[in-house]
Amino acid sequence: MYGDREGWERDGFASHEGVVGVLTADGSEPGPVRFDLGSGSSFHESIDWWHYDGTSHRPTATSMRGRCACGWRGERTYPIDWAKVRRDDNPDAYDTSGPYGDWTAHMDQVADRAVALPEDLTGLLHQVRERLDHLLLEEDQPAAVLKAADELEDIVAWVGPTAARLLTYGQDEPTPEIAAALGMTETAARARLLHYEHLDR
Template identity: 35%
Template structure:
């Protein structure tokens, strides 16, 4: 897959990397567009949505844009009206459509959060309060805030150790991934890091 801009969240990372995807008039996804180097050697493949304008030396013309996610989810199609676009640069003419795709992906992430195993409100409230207090502390002493963040990091490692081992014993890789909102590889890596074992085991 050629390079393109994507978005992630801190919690779900590359398990749910979103991007603006392109569909052609026949409903297929186009191959990346290759841009050769001016020096004559090498180049790069790009699948950024706005290169699909059907122009000379560019890829085929996009018929629709939609949000896509690395988990395999895709959002609704948003048709492009080329009679209106005309000779405009696609990145400008379809910018609002691309923004709509971003909003579709945001809605998808909300559903991912809802489908993940719930964390009690008492815990989420404490974490929010703690984050706010450390941010407040940073305004008077950045070093004290760094130490507080480090203590939080140490605490997370300590309290996550046994739950990671218990979850490894009680859950399949598929169950753990679904509960955490991650793909199986990232769920395995997270639990291995907290439980301090090799993710290859």
């Protein structure tokens, strides 16, 4: 895949953002590259693969692999040809389809473990989204879209907290199984359940 300056995302699984990960010659994964912005103790950090080029005392990556925010790392690695990267002077032009394909396969597994919505509900949600998208394009309809959004928030505030309590009954923290069923990382699942806990109207 070309053009990877942004992370990879799949609809419905936002917390599983994927990126190109890197490895050094000894097979280790280096920490974030730090950039001194010249303002005292202020540093910018990056894990963008093209920053691991060995310049300015940075680690030199010798290979890349798929990487996901959930902690998953691709088993397959792909060599980095820095001569080609520097010659083209455009990281977006470098082929990262290998890591992307492995992350895609990982996301297929994440999706398989997530709870499947009933087909009729999936259809209804799709229709609502599609109808609201069309309303946004109509000059005199933004107020209708906002009113619909308010109705949807009322529905979420009514059913979300109850569903969250039923899902976590007798538990202080969401289990890995709950996170998997929601298609989220454990951190994201914890934040989502906490959000619903305080959403009662």
